[in-house]
Amino acid sequence: MAEGNLQVSPGPHLWHGLSVSKIMYIVVIALLPPTGAAIYFFGYRALTVIITSVVFAVLTEFVVKKMRGKPFVMDGSAIITGLLLALTLPPTINLWMVALGAIFSIAIIKEAFGGLGHNIFNPALSARAFLTASFGVEMTTWTTSTGFTADAIATATPLSKSVAWQGGYLPLFWGNIAGSIGETSAFAIIIGAIILISLRIIDWRIPATYVGTVAILSLIIGKDPVLYVLGGGLLLGAVYMATDYVTSPITHKGRIIFGVGCGIITMVIRALGGLPEGVCYSILLMNAVTPLIDRYVKTRPFGLVKVAKSKT
Amino acid sequence: MTLPEKVILPLQQNIGAPAAALVKKGDKVKTGDKIGESKSFVSALLHATVSGEVEGIIQVINPASGRLCDAIVIASDGLDTTADFQPVKDVSALTNEEIIAKIKDAGIVGMGGATFPTHVKLVPPKDKIVDTLIMNGCECEPYITSDHRVMLEYGDKVLAGLGLIAKVLSIKNVYLAIEDNKENAIEHLAKLIDEAKYNFQVIPIKTRYPMGAEKTLVKTVINKEVPIGGLPLDVGAVVQNVSTAKAIYDAVYEGKPLIERVVTVTGNIKTPKNLLVRFGTPIKNLIDYCGGTTGGEVIMGGPMMGIAQFDLGFPITKGTNCILVKDALTIKESDCINCGRCVEVCPMGLLPTLYPKYVKKGRYADCKASYVENCVECGACTYSCPANIPIVQYIKIAKKEIIKRKASK
Ligand code: SF4
Ligand code: SF4
Numbered sequence: 001m002a003e004g005n006l007q008v009s010p011g012p013h014l015w016h017g018l019s020v021s022k023i024m025y026i027v028v029i030a031l032l033p034p035t036g037a038a039i040y041f042f043g044y045r046a047l048t049v050i051i052t053s054v055v056f057a058v059l060t061e062f063v064v065k066k067m068r069g070k071p072f073v074m075d076g077s078a079i080i081t082g083l084l085l086a087l088t089l090p091p092t093i094n095l096w097m098v099a100l101g102a103i104f105s106i107a108i109i110k111e112a113f114g115g116l117g118h119n120i121f122n123p124a125l126s127a128r129a130f131l132t133a134s135f136g137v138e139m140t141t142w143t144t145s146t147g148f149t150a151d152a153i154a155t156a157t158p159l160s161k162s163v164a165w166q167g168g169y170l171p172l173f174w175g176n177i178a179g180s181i182g183e184t185s186a187f188a189i190i191i192g193a194i195i196l197i198s199l200r201i202i203d204w205r206i207p208a209t210y211v212g213t214v215a216i217l218s219l220i221i222g223k224d225p226v227l228y229v230l231g232g233g234l235l236l237g238a239v240y241m242a243t244d245y246v247t248s249p250i251t252h253k254g255r256i257i258f259g260v261g262c263g264i265i266t267m268v269i270r271a272l273g274g275l276p277e278g279v280c281y282s283i284l285l286m287n288a289v290t291p292l293i294d295r296y297v298k299t300r301p302f303g304l305v306k307v308a309k310s311k312t
Numbered sequence: 313m314t315l316p317e318k319v320i321l322p323l324q325q326n327i328g329a330p331a332a333a334l335v336k337k338g339d340k341v342k343t344g345d346k347i348g349e350s351k352s353f354v355s356a357l358l359h360a361t362v363s364g365e366v367e368g369i370i371q372v373i374n375p376a377s378g379r380l381c382d383a384i385v386i387a388s389d390g391l392d393t394t395a396d397f398q399p400v401k402d403v404s405a406l407t408n409e410e411i412i413a414k415i416k417d418a419g420i421v422g423m424g425g426a427t428f429p430t431h432v433k434l435v436p437p438k439d440k441i442v443d444t445l446i447m448n449g450c451e452c453e454p455y456i457t458s459d460h461r462v463m464l465e466y467g468d469k470v471l472a473g474l475g476l477i478a479k480v481l482s483i484k485n486v487y488l489a490i491e492d493n494k495e496n497a498i499e500h501l502a503k504l505i506d507e508a509k510y511n512f513q514v515i516p517i518k519t520r521y522p523m524g525a526e527k528t529l530v531k532t533v534i535n536k537e538v539p540i541g542g543l544p545l546d547v548g549a550v551v552q553n554v555s556t557a558k559a560i561y562d563a564v565y566e567g568k569p570l571i572e573r574v575v576t577v578t579g580n581i582k583t584p585k586n587l588l589v590r591f592g593t594p595i596k597n598l599i600d601y602c603g604g605t606t607g608g609e610v611i612m613g614g615p616m617m618g619i620a621q622f623d624l625g626f627p628i629t630k631g632t633n634c635i636l637v638k639d640a641l642t643i644k645e646s647d648c649i650n651c652g653r654c655v656e657v658c659p660m661g662l663l664p665t666l667y668p669k670y671v672k673k674g675r676y677a678d679c680k681a682s683y684v685e686n687c688v689e690c691g692a693c694t695y696s697c698p699a700n701i702p703i704v705q706y707i708k709i710a711k712k713e714i715i716k717r718k719a720s721k
Pocket of ligand 1: 693
């Protein structure tokens with residue numbers, strides 16, 4: 001071979017091949033079951049909410065990147081944000097509110113902080129919190145899940161404080177209950193979780209400790225743990241949002257603290273606060289302490305002898 | 313493989329002091345003649361690897377350090393006349409000092425890549441108790457099979473070499489740590505141990521990069537952690553590479569200096585092989601001997617820690633275990649997404665993601681406080697980073713900078 005053809009690059013000369021955008025698209029695929037369930041249970045309304053949210057999220061990303069003079073890469077992260085936001089919204093919400101939420105999540109929460117990897121808060125959840133603060137009524141109007149067939153009628157969610165849940169466990173599992181469009185079907189979310197955990201895209205520690213903490217605490221305060229785990233947005237949040245790399249800790253230990261913290265705050269809000277639900281705020285609160293966790297919870301360097309340990 | 317027409321022998325092929333040339337242009341040398349020596353204890357002798365005439369001393373760029381170093385060039389006369397090697401009939405009669413002297417005279421260094429002079433390892437500081445000898449039968453990196461070959465073909469010599477080390481250091485616990493994907497080597501050596509009645513123990517090790525790294529190996533075999541900045545010696549262990557053990561046998565039993573080694577030639581190569589190569593043979597000769605290449609990047613060493621070469625005239629040295637040709641990766645670095653993969657894979661328990669961030673801001677003190685010096689540069693973090701951040705490059709920068717600052721103080 002001619003010497004001129006020699007290529008020289010720094011080592012290592014092997015790469016795992018799992019790129020950021022591949023990871024993002026696997027998450028998109030893992031989001032398809034709950035997305036499908038949302039459309040199945042809430043019909044056209046869910047479909048239009050989802051399309052609006054995703055389209056506006058991706059468009060916003062495109063426009064903001066152009067404005068910042070950065071290349072726009074279709075890495076899938078904006079699709080995830082759009083999908084996740086849609087799945088946390090009630091079926092009856094006005095579409096312009098959805099669009100506003102999507103723009104807010106990408107432009108303000110993600111890009112204004114510096115783009116993927118630099119945001120402190122989960123963009124989808126922040127947008128949901130923003131919409132709840134701005135449009136309280138629309139964000140808490142729930143309807144029955146009647147799919148494409150009949151007109152939906154207003155009803156309460158399983159975790160409602162005024163009406164006790166009497167529907168049994170099966171609907172909680174399959175998802176034909178009231179709630180945000182993507183959170184109702186535990187079945188669909190568990191399929192997504194299996195995909196993500198088996199491909200090692202997400203760390204099982206966060207959903208496991210989060211859900212576990214909620215179950216144990218609800219037992220302690222004498223509530224039905226099945227209802228508390230399946231009846232609200234817990235699974236959706238624990239699997240897809242609390243595990244967001246950028247806004248959760250980097251170490252195993254840190255992630256356990258994060259999951260337990262989310263669980264405790266969720267239960268405090270549900271049991272003591274005025275709201276029936278607490279998943280969104282608990283994850284956002286833990287997002288805020290994540291830099292702190294990462295700062296203090298570190299791995300133990302190999303060969304660190306005990307004497308030196310007090311220094312860390 | 314066939315002898316090269318010319319060998320290029322850098323005077324520094326080891327950690328420690330370089331050797332000084334003992335020959336000059338026009339000198340006639342025989343294979344195995346001493347041609348380089350240093351007064352420093354932590355250094356290794358250098359021998360002619362072919363017979364012929366010294367063509368001169370040139371400067372080459374050491375591909376590992378990027379620094380210039382002197383190299384002796386010998387034009388082969390094609391005869392390979394050897395110097396007078398003195399085999400020893402009764403090795404058991406040798407004193408420890410005599411054994412160590414023979415190892416030193418043979419110019420033996422750690423052949424797993426570290427190239428630390430072996431005789432130094434055999435004279436531990438008085439205050440250290442050494443009670444364990446581990447043979448490193450784990451290939452340093454994927455793709456490399458040279459140690460595997462040596463275990464199969466020279467198993468008896470390897471064991472005899474280990475026996476000598478155990479004797480010199482009066483060690484009772486001798487372990488042969490071999491990766492469990494090399495079943496035939498495990499069986500073969502276990503059989504030889506049985507036959508020759510050695511008191512050694514073969515330990516199959518789960519194949520997981522970077523098992524060939526000394527510290528991880530020691531931890532796996534005797535469950536002791538080498539302290540940060542320490543050596544295996546600090547926990548009473550000495551690790552020896554397979555090829556080094558064989559070289560010790562050659563030196564003591566046969567009086568032969570270290571002039572050749574087994575090198576894996578693989579990747580985009582017509583017929584990948586393990587070759588027994590004289591030091592100083594240019595990389596190009598090995599590739600041609602194996603039928604040539606379809607192109608790409610020529611890497612000296614393995615895919616993880618190896619260094620891409622810009623000159624195929626560069627020679628095989630004592631620490632070269634592999635020549636790998638593969639297509640170069642294109643690196644498109646993006647921002648860290650905090651996924652934690654690098655943290656998960658780091659064998660040294662570090663937070664690799666921190667170093668690029670610190671280095672970009674010039675925060676070297678923070679790198680140091682985060683134990684950057686503990687990094688063994690195995691490349692596992694970069695390998696698994698989805699954002700394609702060349703973390704190891706940043707780590708190397710940080711380490712260099714820390715050393716520079718220390719020196720200027
Ligand atoms: S190269 Fe990376 S993975 Fe390997 S020891 Fe260093 S920091 Fe850890
Ligand atoms: S593997 Fe890469 S992207 Fe992931 S945390 Fe480490 S440096 Fe960041």
